[in-house]
Amino acid sequence: DIVMTQSPATLSVSPGERATLSCRASQSVSSNLAWYQQKPGQAPRLLIYAASTRATGIPAGFSGSGSGTEFTLTISSLQSENFAVYYCQQYNNWPWTFGQGTKVEI
Amino acid sequence: EVQLVESGGGLVQPGGSLRLSCAASGFTFSGYNMNWVRQAPGKGLEWVSYIRSSTDTIYYADSVKGRFTISSNSAKNSLFLQMNSLRDEDTAVYYCARGLGYCANGVCYTIGAFDMWGQGTMVAVSS
Numbered sequence: 001d002i003v004m005t006q007s008p009a010t011l012s013v014s015p016g017e018r019a020t021l022s023c024r025a026s027q028s029v030s031s032n033l034a035w036y037q038q039k040p041g042q043a044p045r046l047l048i049y050a051a052s053t054r055a056t057g058i059p060a061g062f063s064g065s066g067s068g069t070e071f072t073l074t075i076s077s078l079q080s081e082n083f084a085v086y087y088c089q090q091y092n093n094w095p096w097t098f099g100q101g102t103k104v105e106i
Numbered sequence: 107e108v109q110l111v112e113s114g115g116g117l118v119q120p121g122g123s124l125r126l127s128c129a130a131s132g133f134t135f136s137g138y139n140m141n142w143v144r145q146a147p148g149k150g151l152e153w154v155s156y157i158r159s160s161t162d163t164i165y166y167a168d169s170v171k172g173r174f175t176i177s178s179n180s181a182k183n184s185l186f187l188q189m190n191s192l193r194d195e196d197t198a199v200y201y202c203a204r205g206l207g208y209c210a211n212g213v214c215y216t217i218g219a220f221d222m223w224g225q226g227t228m229v230a231v232s233s
Contacts, residue, residue, distance in 0.1 A: 001168075034219035036151075043201055043226055044151065049219035055206070056221070087151055091218025095167050098151040 002026050002090050006099035013104060019075040021102045023088035028068045032092035035064055035073045038101075039084045047086075048073065078104070108132030108222065110202050115227030122192050122231070128185040128202030128224055135183040136160045139205035139216045142176065142187050144198035145226075154200070155187065158216070170196075192231045199226040 003026040013019045023033070031051040036044040046055040048064035051071060061076045075082055083106055088099040114126040126142070142154040155176040156165040164176055175188040185202050203220035 032218065036220075038151075043223035044220070045223075046206070046219055046221045049206055049217065049221075055219075089151070089153075089219070094165055096153040096156075096218050098153065100150050 001095055002029060002093050002097050004088055004090055004097050004099035006086075006088055006102045008102060009100070010103045010105060013078050013106070015078050015080060015106070017078055019078055019082075019104055021073040021075075021086055021104070023066075023071040023073070023099050025069045025071075025090055027093075029090040029092035031067045032090060033064075033066070033071050034089045034091065035062075036087045036089065037082075037084045038087065044087065075104070110204065110222055110224035112200065112202050112224040112227040115200065115229045117230045117232065118192055119233050120193060120231055123188070123190045124192065124229060126187040126189065126200055126202075126227060126229070128187075130183040130185065130202075130204070133204075135178065135185075136180040137214070137216065138207050139163075139218070140178060140185045141203045141205065141220065142185075143201045143203050143220065143223075144196075144229075145201070146195075146198040149198075152198075156205075156218075157185070189229070192229075194231050197229060197231045199228050201226045 005024045007022045033051045035048040038044040052064045085101045111129045139158040157176045159178045173191045177186045202224045204222040205216045206219045206221040207216040
């Protein structure tokens with residue numbers, strides 16, 4: 001199975017600051033990578049697919065980059081509603097696998 | 107309105123069975139891949155199973171293979187997960203999730219990024 005490793009586990013950021021989240025795959029997943037945001041008590045929400053394409057309705061402040069084994073999610077200016085847990089997920093190989101998540105906190 | 111609504115969760119003893127359902131509305135079910143994803147309390151996300159009814163393609167995570175069965179009814183826009191021989195470690199919120207679909211150059215695809223999720227149904231396995 002492909003292991004997805006996210007770092008850091010927790011990211012403490014002030015409102016208005018930039019946040020950079022990392023995701024590493026144990027082998028190449030090409031660009032078949034997605035990012036999700038999950039708030040407490042809610043289902044995850046798709047932010048990015050194909051490593052860098054924003055999903056419908058996702059603001060431009062979210063951007064994804066990378067390919068192969070190294071990926072980054074950037075939130076340009078943290079707003080209060082962005083404080084949540086973020087997961088990466090590969091869908092290049094079966095079984096599809098998620099990272100363990102990065103919690104973005106104030 | 108485009109939505110997914112799960113049902114069927116509950117408390118079950120180890121070794122028992124449950125059948126989860128997911129009712130889809132607002133889109134043509136057969137045009138997408140559909141999945142079950144679970145989340146144990148306080149833990150991360152785990153993909154469980156996949157079905158693409160138009161091609162009769164099914165996959166399972168190793169952790170549930172041989173115990174869980176995914177199925178769908180395209181006419182009723184419904185997804186199911188039959189869970190047998192349940193274990194303590196199956197305790198989780200179970201989400202149904204739709205694989206994102208898109209068309210390019212006249213060909214339509216459905217991929218493994220999940221663009222729509224239900225609200226989840228809780229399964230608790232305990233004696």
